Amino acid sequence: MSGAVYVMWLRQLKRFWRSKPRVIGGLAQPLLFLFALGMGFGPVYAAAGQGDYLQFLIPGIIAMSILFTAMFNGIEVIWDRQFGFLKETLVAPVSRTAIMLGKTLGGATVAVLQGIVVLCLSLLFGYRPASVGSVLLGLVFMTLIALLFASFGIAIASKMRDMHGFQLIMNFLIMPIFFLSGALFPLDGLPKAIGTVTTLDPLTYGVDGLRGALTGLNHYSLLLDLGVMAALVIITTLIGAYLFSKVEL
Amino acid sequence: MDGYRHGAEEEQRTSIVATGLTKRYGPLVAVDNISLSVPAGVVFAFLGPNGAGKSTCIKMFTSLLQPTAGDITLEGIDVAKHPHRARKHFGIVFQDQSLDDELTAYENMEFHAVLYGVPKQERERRIDKALRVVDLEDRRKDLVKTFSGGMKRRLEIARSLVHHPNVLFLDEPTTGLDPQTRRNIWEHIKQLNRERGMTIFLTTHYMEEAEAIADIIAIIDHGRIVAQGTISELKRRTKTKTLEEAFLKLTGKDIREEQASSVDRMRMRRRMHP
Ligand SMILES: Nc1ncnc2c1ncn2[C@@H]1O[C@H](COP(=O)(O)OP(=O)(O)OP(=O)(O)O)[C@@H](O)[C@H]1O
Numbered sequence: 001m002s003g004a005v006y007v008m009w010l011r012q013l014k015r016f017w018r019s020k021p022r023v024i025g026g027l028a029q030p031l032l033f034l035f036a037l038g039m040g041f042g043p044v045y046a047a048a049g050q051g052d053y054l055q056f057l058i059p060g061i062i063a064m065s066i067l068f069t070a071m072f073n074g075i076e077v078i079w080d081r082q083f084g085f086l087k088e089t090l091v092a093p094v095s096r097t098a099i100m101l102g103k104t105l106g107g108a109t110v111a112v113l114q115g116i117v118v119l120c121l122s123l124l125f126g127y128r129p130a131s132v133g134s135v136l137l138g139l140v141f142m143t144l145i146a147l148l149f150a151s152f153g154i155a156i157a158s159k160m161r162d163m164h165g166f167q168l169i170m171n172f173l174i175m176p177i178f179f180l181s182g183a184l185f186p187l188d189g190l191p192k193a194i195g196t197v198t199t200l201d202p203l204t205y206g207v208d209g210l211r212g213a214l215t216g217l218n219h220y221s222l223l224l225d226l227g228v229m230a231a232l233v234i235i236t237t238l239i240g241a242y243l244f245s246k247v248e249l
Numbered sequence: 250m251d252g253y254r255h256g257a258e259e260e261q262r263t264s265i266v267a268t269g270l271t272k273r274y275g276p277l278v279a280v281d282n283i284s285l286s287v288p289a290g291v292v293f294a295f296l297g298p299n300g301a302g303k304s305t306c307i308k309m310f311t312s313l314l315q316p317t318a319g320d321i322t323l324e325g326i327d328v329a330k331h332p333h334r335a336r337k338h339f340g341i342v343f344q345d346q347s348l349d350d351e352l353t354a355y356e357n358m359e360f361h362a363v364l365y366g367v368p369k370q371e372r373e374r375r376i377d378k379a380l381r382v383v384d385l386e387d388r389r390k391d392l393v394k395t396f397s398g399g400m401k402r403r404l405e406i407a408r409s410l411v412h413h414p415n416v417l418f419l420d421e422p423t424t425g426l427d428p429q430t431r432r433n434i435w436e437h438i439k440q441l442n443r444e445r446g447m448t449i450f451l452t453t454h455y456m457e458e459a460e461a462i463a464d465i466i467a468i469i470d471h472g473r474i475v476a477q478g479t480i481s482e483l484k485r486r487t488k489t490k491t492l493e494e495a496f497l498k499l500t501g502k503d504i505r506e507e508q509a510s511s512v513d514r515m516r517m518r519r520r521m522h523p
């Protein structure tokens with residue numbers, strides 16, 4: 001069991017490391033967001049008396065890159081199915097749960113690494129962590145976000161036969177999860193409609209926790225963020241493991 | 250290791266037994282009440298036109314697909330009840346690719362060895378040996394995406410040997426390969442059968458290949474076995490001179506489905522039933 005989890009995890013890491021365009025592409029996007037949004041909206045934000053927008057935005061962009069990377073790594077199961085490799089893992093004498101867990105952990109690790117790189121890049125934009133503790137707590141939230149969306153991606157991929165639904169998932173799931181999470185704007189004083197939607201978005205709690213850890217600008221209590229995220233990780237992992245166990249070729 | 254000799258007592262042992270095996274996809278009966286028994290240590294060829302149900306049978310034998318009805322015993326193990334135990338005893342080369350292109354040949358093999366619980370200190374030796382069997386030892390560090398179709402096929406065969414299976418399933422192992430590679434692959438397979446007493450269950454559309462390598466042949470059409478026996482038995486029964494003629498006589502001369510390859514059909518099916 002542990003061997004299977006380990007090789008699945010390792011494979012995910014190797015694949016990620018070897019696809020340089022993905023690594024670079026995964027960095028270009030957060031940089032663009034930090035540069036365009038951070039610099040562009042900074043003056044307006046400051047004029048509204050909210051302080052430094054870049055400080056506010058950085059945790060949101062880290063969460064964004066983790067969300068995207070983790071989801072893609074989970075959804076990669078469809079590629080494995082299409083290119084045939086999935087058969088090799090499913091016919092091996094190991095449990096589906098082990099395969100699913102290995103893949104989740106691999107995808108999450110890759111996503112956290114990506115998040116750490118963005119965190120380092122944000123130093124260029126003037127971010128200074130308050131303490132080692134705040135970075136460590138930030139890592140906890142980054143890990144939770146990564147686990148949540150890696151397992152979520154696998155759950156979705158288990159129900160998809162091919163890549164045709166991918167655009168749908170991108171536009172109707174990943175984008176809304178990101179834009180409605182409070183990654184880009186503060187949660188205080190929102191109009192009711194969008195306020196309600198943000199409370200239903202799982203990423204909201206991840207972003208809020210990460211922001212609280214890194215900058216102290218949280219909306220909910222960190223304990224609530226931690227509890228919600230941990231519970232969601234457990235639920236999606238269970239659902240993902242169940243759906244993956246039902247995959248037929 | 251583990252090879253069984255081709256011996257009198259081995260002729261008695263059966264390696265694969267299927268009884269009343271059936272698979273339905275909605276209204277379509279892909280496999281229709283098939284029963285067969287493959288003695289240990291033989292080369293068994295499963296022949297049939299496109300869409301006859303060969304791959305579906307192999308997927309059920311190898312626990313990848315749940316039969317609608319029927320039982321399968323593999324090396325004395327009930328496949329439905331103990332899939333994990335059964336899986337350790339067979340190797341499989343699928344009809345379509347199942348390698349990870351982004352990993353090297355060695356990494357693909359190592360991945361397999363870990364999944365099958367090959368002890369760490371044994372892994373490298375076994376992998377090198379299997380790579381040598383298919384003449385790929387000097388390409389072990391290369392990414393699989395740089396391999397030709399024939400090399401990929403050989404690598405898949407090598408991979409299926411790493412856990413020392415007693416039974417080897419080969420679903421069209423030589424389709425799309427040049428004559429040299431095909432001959433080379435069959436020589437390896439024959440050798441594995443002879444030296445290790447490995448039971449070989451194969452499908453192919455090349456009748457002369459089946460004729461050259463198989464001890465027993467079963468012909469399947471529309472999900473049913475229409476004939477079974479040694480090559481000379483089949484020729485005698487159909488009063489024909491070659492296996493190809495016997496095959497055509499037994500399965501008729503009309504073409505099944507479109508001309509598209511089965512991989513294309515799989516893709517098409519996926520598009521039609523998302
Ligand atoms: N997942 C599936 N859903 C629906 N029908 C299927 C599925 N898999 C196979 N079939 C059908 O079952 C029948 C048998 O298919 P199978 O792949 O076993 O044929 P085959 O003998 O291996 O053919 P080929 O020589 O072309 O590989 C075909 O009619 C095929 O269309």
Ligand SMILES: [Mg+2]
Nearest residue numbers: 303304344511
């Ligand atoms: Mg087939």
